[in-house]
Amino acid sequence: MASEKQQQQDDDKRTIPLKILVDKQRNKVIFVESTKEFVDTLFSFLSLPLGTIVRLLSTKNNNNDKQSSDSFPFLDSIQNLYQSVQNLNSNHIWNNPVCKQMLLHPKNPCESLCMKLFLNIDDTEPSNKIFVCDSCKKFTTFQNLNCTCGKPTRQPQNLDSEGDQDSEGDQESSTSVDDQSGVFVRDDGLMFMVFDDLKIVPSSLVTSMQLLIELGYPDLTQLEEIRRNIGKQEILNLLKYTLTSHEPLTNTLLASSSKNKDNPPNQSASTFKASPCTSTTSKMDIKSVEKLDSSLCTDSHSVLLNPGIAPQFGCPNQPLNIPHVEDPTYYYGTARLSLNVGHYYIIEEKIGGGVISKTKGSIYDAKLLTALDPKSPNRLKEGVVGFVKRATLYSVGDDLKVKPLSANSCFSYLKELSLSLDDIEVKVISIGEAEALSLLAASLTSKFTLTDGLGDQLNVPNQESTSLKVPKQEPT
Numbered sequence: 121m122a123s124e125k126q127q128q129q130d131d132d133k134r135t136i137p138l139k140i141l142v143d144k145q146r147n148k149v150i151f152v153e154s155t156k157e158f159v160d161t162l163f164s165f166l167s168l169p170l171g172t173i174v175r176l177l178s179t180k181n182n183n184n185d186k187q188s189s190d191s192f193p194f195l196d197s198i199q200n201l202y203q204s205v206q207n208l209n210s211n212h213i214w215n216n217p218v219c220k221q222m223l224l225h226p227k228n229p230c231e232s233l234c235m236k237l238f239l240n241i242d243d244t245e246p247s248n249k250i251f252v253c254d255s256c257k258k259f260t261t262f263q264n265l266n267c268t269c270g271k272p273t274r275q276p277q278n279l280d281s282e283g284d285q286d287s288e289g290d291q292e293s294s295t296s297v298d299d300q301s302g303v304f305v306r307d308d309g310l311m312f313m314v315f316d317d318l319k320i321v322p323s324s325l326v327t328s329m330q331l332l333i334e335l336g337y338p339d340l341t342q343l344e345e346i347r348r349n350i351g352k353q354e355i356l357n358l359l360k361y362t363l364t365s366h367e368p369l370t371n372t373l374l375a376s377s378s379k380n381k382d383n384p385p386n387q388s389a390s391t392f393k394a395s396p397c398t399s400t401t402s403k404m405d406i407k408s409v410e411k412l413d414s415s416l417c418t419d420s421h422s423v424l425l426n427p428g429i430a431p432q433f434g435c436p437n438q439p440l441n442i443p444h445v446e447d448p449t450y451y452y453g454t455a456r457l458s459l460n461v462g463h464y465y466i467i468e469e470k471i472g473g474g475v476i477s478k479t480k481g482s483i484y485d486a487k488l489l490t491a492l493d494p495k496s497p498n499r500l501k502e503g504v505v506g507f508v509k510r511a512t513l514y515s516v517g518d519d520l521k522v523k524p525l526s527a528n529s530c531f532s533y534l535k536e537l538s539l540s541l542d543d544i545e546v547k548v549i550s551i552g553e554a555e556a557l558s559l560l561a562a563s564l565t566s567k568f569t570l571t572d573g574l575g576d577q578l579n580v581p582n583q584e585s586t587s588l589k590v591p592k593q594e595p596t
Contacts, residue, residue, distance in 0.1 A: 204522035
């Protein structure tokens, strides 16, 4: 725990140097030039769960007196959804606080990779501790989760090396990062160019000249070069504008004088790139990851193309076709000790409690452990029903405020809307993959998520007052 806190403190102090090319007349960032550290951090945005992004940005806004979350109403709906989970009590959530914690602090499917970043903005507590029930041979990564037999679980000794202790699935553990390379891009001394729309290409003199001409800058006198170091707060700002602006670098790096500082342009629901369930592909063109020369990338960069959902964090029968990372394999037993006595090796049983490992070789009488699932009443994978109880009905407002449904709450909600019952029409619809993707996009781009996300299903006419439109950019 002490080392984890120290790591977060180090991340708070670290900075990344940038060379910024600015159009002085338009006060706009053309591109920035930086090393792998900046590109690695940008690529890590693609792996962040949506719940983590909401928490990070909400915490930042709460700690910043100069700018509140009210300045960005297009995030209101998803913030309302997050707040609704916080407000639901133990009567409405399975295994509170475990399931509630899973939603409020979801695990990054690339957790162990992102922990190796030079500057990691994800403050989610790593889930690298394994807890085991000695009697039933079951394990979990959640400390407060009891076994199916009712007994509490305990943390045994993990025989795996420190860098291999993360409770990750096969997808992430199949990649490796050494101290001499980057996390997603290689450390070959190469510089990268990152444009205002977050497209990324390797930097070179020829590339710079060609792209500047294509962008309409044959005259270099109208451009200015600025050098600046950015830290965690600037990266959080960049994450925010990545979701909400067509010019995230300009809004982040030139905020004090940017014309769009107080009214950043927002993506419309129709143009937002749908993302893997709780993860977001953000405004960053994922083609930057796909098209980046493989010789410049580490093996782990391919995980970003489809990071999936971390083990046990998905829901059964979810309409989005998002892959689930499989539970890791662990064996439990008594440690094998190899003692060198002369020319012979003597195998002895370790005195003490049981141990775990991902391999059988170092364990005597190894037993395969079964994962406990917090979303199941009997903690078994086959019995998973979801995060909330099946017998409870919920009301979901157009702004994604969620409340348990009752006769009293229903009448109260209708009274709050000040609507006549004659003006209300009941419609029954089905939610499939297309509708779920539309709702996901609308939750990030509209204050009226259900209206904009399900408009086609509900046959609701388009209204200027219901959708946050993208401001037209004036030609320059």
